[in-house]
Amino acid sequence: MAKPPSPRSRQLRRMENFRKVRSEEAPVGNGEEGGGPGSGPFGDLAPGAVHMRVKEGSKIRNLLAFATASMAQPATRAIVFSGCGRATTKTVTCAEILKRRLVGLHQVTRLRYRSVREVWQSLPPEPTPDQKPDEPAASLTVLKNVPSLAILLSKDALDPRQPGYQPPSPHPGPSSQPTAPTSKRSLGEPAAGEGSAKRSQPEPGAAEEDQTA
Numbered sequence: 001m002a003k004p005p006s007p008r009s010r011q012l013r014r015m016e017n018f019r020k021v022r023s024e025e026a027p028v029g030n031g032e033e034g035g036g037p038g039s040g041p042f043g044d045l046a047p048g049a050v051h052m053r054v055k056e057g058s059k060i061r062n063l064l065a066f067a068t069a070s071m072a073q074p075a076t077r078a079i080v081f082s083g084c085g086r087a088t089t090k091t092v093t094c095a096e097i098l099k100r101r102l103v104g105l106h107q108v109t110r111l112r113y114r115s116v117r118e119v120w121q122s123l124p125p126e127p128t129p130d131q132k133p134d135e136p137a138a139s140l141t142v143l144k145n146v147p148s149l150a151i152l153l154s155k156d157a158l159d160p161r162q163p164g165y166q167p168p169s170p171h172p173g174p175s176s177q178p179t180a181p182t183s184k185r186s187l188g189e190p191a192a193g194e195g196s197a198k199r200s201q202p203e204p205g206a207a208e209e210d211q212t213a
Contacts, residue, residue: 018120018140025084025116041110041150046077054083054091063094064101071102077155084114084148095151099169105153109164114148117141 050070052063063081070076079098083091099105122138152158158165 049078082150085146088149106158107166108152110150
């Protein structure tokens with residue numbers, strides 16, 4: 001007797017006939033896109049803080065260009081990078097690169113879960129004689145909880161007792177001083193001049209051959 005399919009397998013088989021149309025994130029804080037006091041997991045941000053929302057398709061180069069220019073202004077004292085799902089890796093990358101560019105930033109990391117609403121639409125079936133023209137496609141809405149990461153970088157000192165706090169790195173970025181050139185010669189290769197000196201020496205028996213000739 002065949003084993004009946006599990007609910008999970010039935011759901012996956014059903015989703016094969018759908019394609020994802022869009023993905024919507026649940027609003028955070030007051031629901032505004034821009035950063036500010038009360039936005040995200042940091043409710044005590046100073047006025048003028050920049051909030052960078054990192055998405056899966058975001059370009060790290062563009063994010064860092066705007067973040068660096070914003071933090072270069074004296075009025076900007078803090079910046080927040082936030083991303084969820086597959087964008088968490090880019091969120092960490094942006095924060096680490098900015099910390100190397102601007103030395104002395106205090107960091108606080110918060111991890112939580114966010115609700116993401118995915119809208120799926122059924123694929124058009126193969127045309128049949130009895131199919132009605134322009135029949136609307138069926139839609140399906142899926143609510144998922146995905147991990148979300150928020151990283152606060154501040155020029156001002158933060159409370160070191162709060163969870164997720166990291167002090168500024170005592171070592172600046174990698175030094176740009178030129179290093180002494182290293183020899184690319186391997187252990188088995190002769191040094192410069194050794195090969196020519198050896199080639200200049202006559203081979204054994206060569207003089208005898210000349211005399212006999």
